[in-house]
Structures are given as C-alpha cells and as structure tokens.
Amino acid sequence: MSNDLVIKDLRARIDDKEILKGVNLTVRGGTIHAIMGPNGSGKSTLANIIAGHPGYEVTGGEIWYKDQNILELEPDERSKLGLFLAFQYPVAVPGVTVANFLRAAINAHRAEAGKDPKETAIPVAEFRKQLREGMKILEMDESFARRYLNEGFSGGEKKRLEILQMTMLKPSMAVMDETDSGLDIDALRIVADGVNRLAGPHMAALVITHYQRLLNYIKPQFVSVMMDGRIVRDGGPELALELEEKGYDWLREELAA
Numbered sequence: 527m528s529n530d531l532v533i534k535d536l537r538a539r540i541d542d543k544e545i546l547k548g549v550n551l552t553v554r555g556g557t558i559h560a561i562m563g564p565n566g567s568g569k570s571t572l573a574n575i576i577a578g579h580p581g582y583e584v585t586g587g588e589i590w591y592k593d594q595n596i597l598e599l600e601p602d603e604r605s606k607l608g609l610f611l612a613f614q615y616p617v618a619v620p621g622v623t624v625a626n627f628l629r630a631a632i633n634a635h636r637a638e639a640g641k642d643p644k645e646t647a648i649p650v651a652e653f654r655k656q657l658r659e660g661m662k663i664l665e666m667d668e669s670f671a672r673r674y675l676n677e678g679f680s681g682g683e684k685k686r687l688e689i690l691q692m693t694m695l696k697p698s699m700a701v702m703d704e705t706d707s708g709l710d711i712d713a714l715r716i717v718a719d720g721v722n723r724l725a726g727p728h729m730a731a732l733v734i735t736h737y738q739r740l741l742n743y744i745k746p747q748f749v750s751v752m753m754d755g756r757i758v759r760d761g762g763p764e765l766a767l768e769l770e771e772k773g774y775d776w777l778r779e780e781l782a783a
Contacts, residue, residue: 529592530555559749562737564753568754573703577611611700619676623674664717688705703734731744751774
C-alpha cells in the first residue's frame with residue numbers, strides 16, 4: 527500500500543469557473559512538501575478537493591492515496607484513510623465543546639464494522655491524558671477543552687486547535703491550507719513546533735503558503751509552485767528562497783517566454 531498522495535491531471539471548477547486546469551503532483555509519504563503561489567492560483571481549492579469539499583465540481587483527473595482513488599470516497603472516509611485538512615478559516619460550532627468534538631472524531635476513526643461503538647470507543651481516562659498532553663505541547667490552557675468549537679477564538683487559537691486535532695487524530699497525510707495566515711510570530715512558532723513533532727516517517731505534510739516565513743519553521747524537502755490552476759515548477763527548499771527574494775513575476779515572465 528502506497529502512502530504517496532498522487533494527483534493526476536486534476537481539473538475542477540466552482541460556479542462554472544474553472545480553477546484547477548490539470549494539476550499533477552506527488553507528495554511522498556513521510557515527507558514535507560510545500561506548495562507556494564500567488565493569490566488566486568488554486569492552492570486552497572486543491573486542499574479542499576483533497577479533503578472532499580462538496581462545493582467544488584471535479585471535472586477530470588484522479589487523486590490516489592493508499593491504492594484508492596479518493597475522489598470516489600466521502601470526506602469521512604478520506605479522514606479514516608489517514609487524510610487531514612487544517613483549514614485556512616476554521617468554522618465555529620456553537621454548543622459543541624472542543625473535548626466532545628475531539629472524542630467523537632477519535633471514536634469515529636476507531637469504529638469497526640459490525641462492532642458496538644462502545645467496544646471500540648477510546649477510554650475516557652486515555653482520552654483525557656492524550657488531550658492534556660496535546661494542549662501542553664501547544665501551550666493551551668486546560669480550560670480550552672470546555673470552550674465551544676472555535677466560538678470566540680482568536681486566529682491563533684483556531685490554528686492551535688487545528689494542530690491539536692492533528693495531534694489527537696494522528697493522520698498519515700496532513701494538508702495545511704495557509705496555516706500561517708493571521709498568526710503572529712509567537713503563535714506561528716508554537717503551531718510549527720506542533721507540526722514538526724508529528725511530521726516524519728508516520729505523517730507526511732502538504733504545506734500550502736504564500737510566504738517563506740512559515741517554511742523557516744517547517745522545513746520542506748520539496749517545493750512546488752502553483753500558478754493559474756497548475757503546478758508550474760518543482761524543486762527543493764532553495765526554490766522557496768528564490769521566490770521570497772524575487773517574487774513571482776520572474777517566473778511568470780519565464781513561463782510566457
């Protein structure tokens with residue numbers, strides 16, 4: 527079974543507007559792979575389609591993960607397969623506490639066909655221990671667990687909660703959609719430290735960002751550039767540094783030549 531995420535000629539649109547125009551990308555299992563690109567290039571669309579967002583219409587192509595074309599799977603099935611999306615703009619869910627949400631998510635992953643859900647549910651003591659450990663790593667007060675999901679959260683708190691979910695669910699492929707958006711330098715460091723603790727042989731990360739800033743903390747082995755709905759350049763970490771120094775105009779000019 528392959529832990530590589532393989533995207534082949536992916537095309538997608540929303541409201542009759544074509545956004546992805548033939549994306550080809552391979553994210554190797556156990557690696558950190560960054561996608562950079564200007565606003566409107568299709569980066570967030572790609573992240574949402576990987577996760578199964580119903581608002582986008584896939585018009586062509588395939589996405590393979592663990593020997594399955596995940597375009598044929600529902601979002602919850604993709605999650606159980608090991609895929610995770612850290613949202614750029616996490617939504618609030620009033621009335622649902624952080625602790626209850628995380629425990630329900632973990633139990634959904636642990637559920638086995640034909641078994642009573644009570645038999646596979648995570649024991650309360652074990653859940654509380656994992657939750658405390660995760661919040662400690664992310665420098666979150668324990669009262670955080672009793673708050674309603676993202677309701678009244680600052681931008682930094684929302685992003686820490688995304689990483690806490692990642693810590694608890696232990697995905698094998700995490701897609702991070704501009705996780706650095708709206709973070710000050712201290713929150714960025716804490717979030718990046720949390721990701722770095724998880725990334726490695728058991729978890730690959732696809733990090734989507736505009737800027738080199740995040741990549742100073744989360745070090746990618748591979749960098750791809752997305753423009754106008756396509757991957758237009760692949761390289762190593764030095765490509766991100768070149769984009770930071772020169773911007774994107776030089777690449778536009780080179781592609782147009």
